[in-house]
Amino acid sequence: MKYTKKPFTVDQHIELLRARKLIIDDEERAKKYLANIGYFRLSGYMYHLQSVDGEHNFKEGIKFGDIILHYQFDKKLRSLFLEYLERIEIALRARLTDRYSNSHGFYWYTDKSLFEDQGIYNSINQEIRDHFSDPQERFLKAFKNKYTSESLPPSNMALEILTLGKLSRLYRGLKNQSEKVQIADDFQLPSTILSSWLVYLTNVRNICAHHSRLWNKKVTADRPTIPTRRKYQFKGEIPTDFNTTVYGIAAMIDRLLTATNPSNHFINKLVKLIDDNPTINTLSMGFPSNWRTEPAWAK
Numbered sequence: 001m002k003y004t005k006k007p008f009t010v011d012q013h014i015e016l017l018r019a020r021k022l023i024i025d026d027e028e029r030a031k032k033y034l035a036n037i038g039y040f041r042l043s044g045y046m047y048h049l050q051s052v053d054g055e056h057n058f059k060e061g062i063k064f065g066d067i068i069l070h071y072q073f074d075k076k077l078r079s080l081f082l083e084y085l086e087r088i089e090i091a092l093r094a095r096l097t098d099r100y101s102n103s104h105g106f107y108w109y110t111d112k113s114l115f116e117d118q119g120i121y122n123s124i125n126q127e128i129r130d131h132f133s134d135p136q137e138r139f140l141k142a143f144k145n146k147y148t149s150e151s152l153p154p155s156n157m158a159l160e161i162l163t164l165g166k167l168s169r170l171y172r173g174l175k176n177q178s179e180k181v182q183i184a185d186d187f188q189l190p191s192t193i194l195s196s197w198l199v200y201l202t203n204v205r206n207i208c209a210h211h212s213r214l215w216n217k218k219v220t221a222d223r224p225t226i227p228t229r230r231k232y233q234f235k236g237e238i239p240t241d242f243n244t245t246v247y248g249i250a251a252m253i254d255r256l257l258t259a260t261n262p263s264n265h266f267i268n269k270l271v272k273l274i275d276d277n278p279t280i281n282t283l284s285m286g287f288p289s290n291w292r293t294e295p296a297w298a299k
Contacts (some may be wrong), residue, residue, distance in 0.1 A: 012035055
């Protein structure tokens with residue numbers, strides 16, 4: 001099957017939306033959004049506002065502003081998640097270098113015997129070698145100029161150049177020995193579950209960083225393990241799709257944050273964002289109807 005659709009101008013998209021019964025009160029404002037954001041990106045915030053009629057007609061009373069409201073809500077949601085995922089990433093990086101460096105020295109990451117997955121060992125070390133061969137970061141340049149006999153930087157510097165994805169895979173690739181278990185204990189989870197969460201949340205982080213739609217998306221790549229042991233269970237009603245929705249993502253972020261920074265304000269900010277946008281359908285984010293009284297993140 002060939003793709004036969006023809007490109008539309010902004011004016012033609014306005015005509016199309018009106019033909020689909022969308023109310024556009026301020027045409028110039030709508031044109032600016034279409035020109036600066038693009039019809040395709042905005043279309044991801046239209047489907048739930050349209051009738052299931054095969055014609056993509058909008059439900060009665062839907063306005064262009066309703067689309068923008070969802071777009072802006074999603075933007076704020078991604079920013080909030082990105083802010084607190086950064087804190088988890090930094091906490092993981094610090095614990096990896098502190099635990100392993102104190103047990104095995106600053107060059108522990110070059111020790112194959114610490115790794116269960118040799119492919120991850122090779123990938124991590126190659127990444128660090130590539131960065132160090134032509135360093136762009138000032139701290140790596142200074143280290144290389146001063147310690148001319150060293151071919152690699154120490155762990156406290158090396159891990160700074162690794163992304164959350166690389167750090168997550170580094171943690172997963174390590175043998176399940178005392179240091180790895182201690183890090184998991186810091187996050188108040190078994191190491192296998194922590195590993196699955198970190199890899200999964202890397203996908204969430206990438207969605208946020210690349211400005212993709214999140215609010216009603218099912219994130220199914222690297223679906224994480226949800227703990228069933230009473231000690232680690234989530235509270236309240238846990239939907240069957242919990243490990244693919246914004247609701248489950250929020251609960252996992254909160255669990256990791258609370259373990260390392262109990263006074264964080266992540267959930268308070270999330271609830272305020274929802275309260276400030278009462279027309280947003282939380283069911284589309286995987287929130288059960290009783291999430292306010294029995295949230296998964298209840299202590």
